[in-house]
Amino acid sequence: MGTLLMAGWLLAGAAVPAASVADTTVELRRGDRVVVERFTGELSVESWSRSSLSVAGDADDVRGVAVTRSGSEVTVRPDDRKARTNDVELVVRVPAWVRLEVSGRELDVSVAGVEGGVAVRNVSGDVRMDRVAGEIAISTVEGEIGVYGARGPVTAHSRGDDVTLSDVTGDVDVGTGDGDLRLENVTASNLRAETLDGDVYFNGALAPSGTYWISVHDGDATLILPGDTDAHVSVSTFDGELTSDFPVTLRRYQGGGVFDFTLGEGSAQLEVKVFDGEIRFRRREGR
Helix, strand or coil: CCEEEECCCCEECECCCHHHCCCCCEECCCCCEEEEEEEEEEEEEEEECCCEEEEEEEHHHHHCEEEEEECCEEEEEECCCCCCCEEEEEEEEEECCCEEEEEEEEEEEEEECCCCCEEEEEEECCEEEEEEECCEEEEEEECCEEEEEEECCEEEEECCCCEEEEEEECCEEEEECCCCEEEEEEEEEEEEEEECCCCEEEECCEEEEEEEEEEEEECCEEEEEECCCCEEEEEEECCCCEEECCCCCEEEECCCCEEEEEECCCCEEEEEEEEECCEEEEEECCC
16 A cells, blocks of 8 residues: 655644645644644654654554644644544654654554654554653553653653663653652663652662652662762562662661661762662672
């Protein structure tokens, strides 16, 4: 089946009918926000060098797409007056500088190269982001989240699946109800990570004066830190144990599994709470 690029001139607040498409692109302006909403299926958003938006996919899928402009907001949604969702496979291309927002019900989403910030709200479906920047916010009820290469604050929450962050620079707020949190090569001044039924794996450096809070109800917490880490550490575990590659000198002990100790000069603040599981501090070799 052939592939058709959808585009056309945007009219303020009015849909562009498929029959009127005469150009291959829709021009965008600096400061525009692109909103993609109400689709189900698969959506891929890629950046390109043009100052325009295009929608590509199967001819039937593209004919069912409407593009509207209202001020600086450009919306891509199903062309259905009854507001029903369409199950599609679409590729949307936008300038790297655009601000992107996506919402869907059963939608697998991938975003690459968008640097103006991305927000994704989903009910069911996986979300993956590569080489993104700006404020990143992702929420899904059921689906895996992966962010690989990001500059800017990242908020990512999935109620029922794993959340993975790799090569991220910026403050982090991640959580899952029934999944693992894996944070690899994360550089954050403030970090909050919480899972109810899963493990937390953190591999990164702690910033001076940074604050870090990790909570696990039923699972293990493993932290791989540089040998020169400076942190005041608070640890609590109800039914588990602490193992450490670092020498531990207790500063405060409340009995049970609640105690404080210091690594290096203790400039950062690190709190790790595990109800039923192990806490492991591992020394990272090299830089």
